[in-house]
Amino acid sequence: MDDGYDWLVSYLILRPLFLSIGDLLMSRLEEERKPFHIKILDRIRASKLLKIIVLLAPASIFLAIFFFSPFIIALMYSFNMFKQVVYTYVFVPRISLEYYIRLLDFPGIFVTMQRSFYYAIVTVILTLLLSYPAAYYIGFKLDPKYKSTAVLLFIIPFWVNFLLRTYSMKFVLHDEGLVNTLLMTLGLIKEPIRFLGTDLAVIIVMAYDYMFLMFLPLYGVLEKLDKELLEAAATLGASPYKTFLKVTLPLSSPGIIAGSLLVFIPAVGEFIIPMLVGGVNTTTLGTLIYSFFITVRGEAGWGIGSAAGLIYIIFIMVLSYLYIKLVGAEVQFG
Amino acid sequence: MSTRRDFLRVAFVGAAGLAVGAGAGYYIREGEVLSLRKRVDELLSKIGIELEDNLNIYNWTWYANLNLIEDFEKQHGLKLVYEFFEDLDTALSVIRAGQPVYDVAVISDNEAQELYQEGYLQEIDLDKIPNFEHVPEGFKGLEYDPDNTFSVIYSYGTTGLGYNSEVVDKPITKWEDIFDVDNPDSHIRRYAGKVTMMPDSGETLGAALIYLGYDPDSVNESELQEAADVLLAQKQYLYGYKSTEDYMDVLPVGTPYAISHAWNGDIAGAVYAADEYEVLIERYYEHLRYVVPEEGAIAWYDNFVIPANAVNINAAHAFINWFLDPVISAIHCITIKYPYPAGLKYTPTELKEDPMIFTPPEVWDRLFIGRPMTPEERALREQYWTMVMTG
């Protein structure tokens, strides 16, 4: 039976390994007559709470130290609670809103925000439209024999480093680059289209660079789609169009949500692509925060940068929360 | 484009076998070089410096011959790390943050002075740099560091405009050509979308201030506001804010942009199609031009400095000393096309006479040299700069 698990050969290779490790561990545990650590294991096994704690602790502790506390430091910094003395930073018990006020004084900040969201949303829509048909075809229509090959073929270009891919897109989109040459040879245009330095270039390159982040989750859900369900819909007289709209699309929405988030998040904070292929009016939140931290000097830059970063993060978090709530709810009803 | 290029591959082994394009009739006698090198080694051994195993260098893009530097690395058996920056703002913030740690950095005049005053630089021990004697008098004890306490000259130059004359038919002579957006005949209007400025606050804000007839280091709020307005008005006609690594490749081609706010040596490097492996004293891209605008321009002196948290201090001194070796400096100039004062003696006349590399005396009258600023003054300027970048 094709249960959809067969697309990675490693599975087959590694399965016996995992089984034997499991066996080994089991036999070890059973052989020894309850030494101390087994007693602890027993107690963990017996108590649900302990189990949960043991499962959650490693990652929670790690994230608390290295993920959440940096933001607390940044929060403190943004309220001017550190003073720089050459290479060291001294804690000063004070709270000042100076950096926040200075941040809001920059006139371009709202335009920049708007622009970043515009890029990200367009990129999400573009990657979704581009990769959905392919993911649908590969995941659902293609002979299972060729699925893994097709997925591999889709992913290989993205094994090439992101920066190299972006540099290479510069050649493709150049005034005398591939696209323009092709279009001009075909006689579709007379003058080369200006891509580099425009919004269009930023969006095209982002869509290209992030497409696989949309493709993979889409493929993931479409591949698991129940063929019989769709056949049932067809038997009941639904047109293919209606089947797609009423059955396939709702069923694949977890993939769409996951893909959109995976693309949206890096896209909205992107700062390399606008820097490399963008022009004058392609400052994004990413480049802005970078320039606060790096260009604006000294304490002030880090302070304003922290303030901007935090506001930005909160904004994104609220937005993602709403997005998940909204779309997530629809999934349940669909 | 030029029709022919003659070049000879240079074997950089020991930097001794330097033979410069015979066609140009320039040649350094091997014996002289060897005796010089011997003297340097003697001096080093006399002082008895023991070098550390590592050396971390932080320099501008396209500013030194890395193959030659690898030679230094091999000679001294140390692990050398060489990293780049493209604008001073980034470099300064990295040095202030103290991470990553660098042992030698190349920083411009007043910014170096500011760093020193804030305690981010250590003093340089000139006794460990015998080659300092090869630095011409005019480059010792400059205004920002009269006793060379914390800085040793690296190179110098101007910030002007480079352009591709195959695309741009009328020569550019003034800042007005790229700032006067109200004149439909100006270059900025005629070549809209084909002009770039630097992503560097000091340079770009400075250029606008010079165009307006003010001091490029102005901290007068109304002047800065005017400059920001000029830059904002200009912005919609720009291709972007681009630096060395971008315009050096694009200008010779002339598309997507053909006019750049640029440093002299970068344009020279592009004109000679400079390569780290080859000695080129014949121009390759003749159609590239560099101008110091009539209204004036910013001149700068870049310096070796040693950050306060540097650890490989002997190696840092040895590296500076090595770089100031007249032959080494000359090879850097011959390949990279920036002027290195310590190498003047061995720099080919053809290059010395190139106004793109060595700024001619008549130009100096209209150049501005920066002054140190307080952190408050910097912050004020940054505010207007950020306004331009985000506007």
Place this chain on the structure above:
Amino acid sequence: MSKSDVILKIYTILLLGIIYVPIGVLIVFSFNNSRNRAVFTGFTLENYYRLLADERVWSSFYNSIWVAIVVTIASVFFAILLSYAVTRYDFKGKDILDMLLLIPIIIPEIVEALTLLLFFIIIGIPLSPWTIIIGHIAFDISFAYLVIKARMAGYDPQYEEAARTLGADELKTFFRVTLPILLPGIIAASLIAFVESYDDFIKSYFTRPGGFSTLPVHIWSMASRRGVTVDLNALATIVVIIAIFFAYIRIKMERWM
């Protein structure tokens, strides 16, 4: 095959072709003998010789690989524990935990990288390869968690229940039943985690110690060094060829089975 299927097929092949165009450009330019990387002037293999001789490229390549392996193992391990807890147990604050675990991938990397740098500097932790690894794990946990949790939630727990009814205890059930079923998810998560780390530029760039570069960081500095990217095109070409080679083996193996 219906008409719409044919259209879909053609579209998929076309899309696959298009995403290879930039890669093709890289490959072509890896044989370029021009010093100006904006124009192609002629064929040479010199870039490959230079690449093979360039220790720095190889050491940064090596760094990228080992960093990514450590990051992948750690984050997948954390993620398995987390997703097991979340999908198999009910506890207070589960929804909050779920949301918290999304944060590392929701927030923009540039902000995360810069705050992490600020944190290391203020706390006084010297930058080292481990600071890069820490930064990578922090967001890779979430990626791996999302994938593994989806897998874990996606299959019927009755397999586990059956195993337990048959007398296996929980640990045994986990190793004998859960893990094998989970394996495709784990492999997918590992791949994503590996690629995210291997390809990461922003975090590596800001939290690396002087002199330590991963491949993306090296590429960045090569690009700003000017004129030498051709070497990297050569490297990219080699990477693509290796990838295609693996894909080919994969196809061959499929035929045998």
